[in-house]
Amino acid sequence: MNKSVLFDLDGTLLNRDASVEQFIAVQYDQLYPHLIHIPKIDYTNRFIELDCHGYVWKDKVYQNLVTQFEIETITWQALLNDYETQFQFHCVPFSNLVEMLNTLKQQGYLLGIISNGRGEFQNRAISGLGIQDYFDVILISEIEGVRKPTTEIFQRAMTRLGVLAQDSVFVGDNPDADILGAKSAGMRTIWKYSSQWLEAKEADVSIDDLSEIPSILELFDERQ
Template identity: 60%
Template structure:
């Protein structure tokens, strides 16, 4: 079967979350400096990132812990959380070549989709912040769907919305389990976007470290059945 659809994870795959978070939290400190001046700026930034655990701890808990640890009582964690929800959209940094890659894939005739874990409003705003919503034919967010990657159901719903079979699709993501294994388990091809924080997946059809590699790799996968990881590196 030929590949008809290309689906993506969001955070760590399309969004450079690490850079985005660094930019956001520095700007947030500047916005709230009068209330946060007892905390050194770099300490505020570094501790937030540690507590965030790469997005696996929601920000209500992060801000509660942060203010408690620094004994800061000049503002509430709710104030900081609302600021995060409203302002992060302005700090969204795409990985290099994001829009040109999406344009190339659309021009080649592929259907495009996003399957992401996370909260609906926040993930929608992140996609808007990247200015990429118009490229996609289907966007599924775990909070809305009531299921999360790597559960098969959320991938199957995405394929149904796109009108394609698993064997006609490829999924690109940075997480070895949620993205790669989740996609492979239902028969999709899977491409791992390298992330130094995660171990290399055991079973994957290709490996990239730059989104610009995707059009040529997907074209190659049209005609090649790849068994083990093939580390295409730019």
């Protein structure tokens, strides 16, 4: 019987694309005196391109922006600091996130997050979503010293929860880091649809909306 559900963060619980679009538009408006010579659409679009859905850390992104747009009155370090401290206030959840978490907690599931990324930044994002109190464990790769899809980080989370792999489900959007990684640890998997990837063939189930998760877990239990 399933006892725990673990989640990826970016692209699964956090609508990162929407969050980035919201943040970068606000950053431009707030720092307009420094960016006045750059059309807003050029600044925001180039940031999103350089960001590569979060796979390029923002020091490189801002260094490129400062060089390409010849920004002279504010440093890339200051832009990066603004990102690191202010992004948390622009975190957009996927639909039905809180409702789904409430349902799972009421049903007695242990919940966790396993996220690749920088520790302080990811913790701020989780706080920005206002969901930190739902989770019994939160593992972030920088803090743990190991990244998905390495089996160890999944096993470490289950050990801390005191559950076995056959009693655990992982929900994520990345077919390799999330789905294959969790499968290698012996977990059942739910793929959260992402426009970045066409499919995740190895996933046990695919979903479009987080609200589908409770009923999927019931089906898993029936099949055990």
